[in-house]
Amino acid sequence: MPCATPAPAHAPSMLHRLAAEHATGAYTRAGGTLFLVEGRIVHAESPAAPGLEALLSCGTGPHRGGGRQPRTRTGSDSGSAGHPAGAGPRVPGGVLELCASVALHDAAFFVLAPGGGPGRFRRGVRPWPHVTGCVTAAALEREAVRRRTFLDRIWPDGRLDALPPVPARSVSPADRAAGPPAPVPGRRRAVLELADGVRTASDIARELRRPAFHTLVDVRRLAAAGLLVPAPPPPVRAGPARAQPVPGEFPDPDVSLLRRLRDALEAW
16 A cells, blocks of 8 residues: 655655655755655665665674765666665565664654755666665654654754764763762763764764664763763864064065056156
């Protein structure tokens, strides 16, 4: 049975129209791409989210290298996109569907982020056949709003979504008087160990092969516990300072300019 496609209340207007038209193709904003089939969103990709391949390999042990993103192929290559290299016949169908759903909502959170700018649409681009999700634009947008509200309820500082987190070095006297800090759960401890002021939350998620939104939750919980703060922005390099004339001294005159002035006066 086809899914209904009511227009979401706050999603970009182009997505409203595409859902109403039952369009098929790739809708792209600054945060990533949503793939529509007959107006329904069936797959999503974002550079801020690790992607389906990383989630499928999350059970193979710790990964310290950067996870590869699913390769996207469009145009002459059968009009298909988003095929995960790690999704082969060895992956059980139920696991694949679950990971595909998690990856879809994870990437869509960034695609539908406020301030993502205008979108563009490439008609006819389809995800690979293994993607069989059926999410309406309205449901996807509601979930993105719910997740953003949940993050702000944990710790209302959106800078941690973009700036690299860094451990809080200072401990106030009140905190010392209160006794030793509470132990950090293992899941969050892995995030804390990778918070070096260089990696963003998305980088940490990719290292750990975890959904980016779940990592944002861990980062904000660590911030609420006083263990993480946003890294300060890098200092702005000032341009080379021009030498100022010393009081009482005069710079050398421009001889060529004086000669041109003399010649002009003589000609006049």
